[in-house]
Amino acid sequence: MNESGFWLLRCGNQVLTAIDHAPESVFPYGQAADFGNPGDALLIGEWQGQPCFAVEVERLPDNVSGEPMTVGRLYGRAGAEAFALAGRATQLLDWKKNHRYCGGCGTPTEMKSGEFAMSCPACGLLAFPRITPAVMVVIQRGDELLLARSPHFKPGVFSALAGFVEAGETLEQCVIREVREEVGIEITNLRFFAASRGLFQIP
Ligand SMILES: [Zn+2]
Structure with missing residues (x-):
């Protein structure tokens, strides 16, 4: 793949960051050419008006100076938008990796084009990213x-x-x-008093 845009690399439970830069540019890391144009990436959103891709790699490239860290450690270090992007990338990469085979019949799945869904070519079962309310x-x-x-x-x-x-x-x-x-208590007068307006911004 040779897409223009930003790339987010994950290796194990860590993502590559440029944490020494200004917080708003801390993440994702850089351009595809920096990493040899890795394949099998997911388009996870936009970063600074350009498409942002996430990809899982077995080892991080030697020729970049970024710092690998867990998404948890990014909290408070990266801006809210970058932190949300890192979380989305991590969850979608996990989902894709963990749904390579159909849960119904065991056939290797294929990713549907145009949406996040792993599809079974044999029985048609669809697996969507799991969210946990x-x-x-x-x-x-x-x-x-x-x-x-x-x-x-x-x-x-x-x-x-x-x-x-x-x-x-x-x-x-x-x-x-x-x-x-x-x-161990019973509550009454249950009501909503605030709603999140974006990440961690409760008025
Ligand atoms: Zn199936």
Whole structure:
């Protein structure tokens, strides 16, 4: 593949970054020619008005000076847009790698053109990228908020309650169940009070 645009390379659980540059240019790393035009890439979005591709490599090229790091370490180091792109790349690369064979009949799958879907040529089963919805809830009583802590938290660290939505469950049912399971209380007056407007920007 010899596409113009930006490229994001992942090796193992790390992505290649140019972390020494200004935060807004920290990621993705650079142009395809820098990496020998690797193939089998995913178009994951745009970066600075140009297409951005993600590709999994077995080892990082020797001729570039970027710093490999996990997506978790990118948080706070890269800008919100770059961090979101890194997360999207990581999830889509994982999805593609983990759906090379049909879950129904075992036939090697093919990626559908024009959408993120791995398709089975034998039985037609489609596998889409998995998302994992979660809820976070703040419990209020008068002017108090209920926070909790997990045994693996550092001393003195507390958080709002949170959990993953189970199959067939609404967000509201999930909140009620998680609160019951984690702190053993029943809540009333459940309501949404804020919505994310982009990554980590809750008003
Ligand atoms: Zn199949």
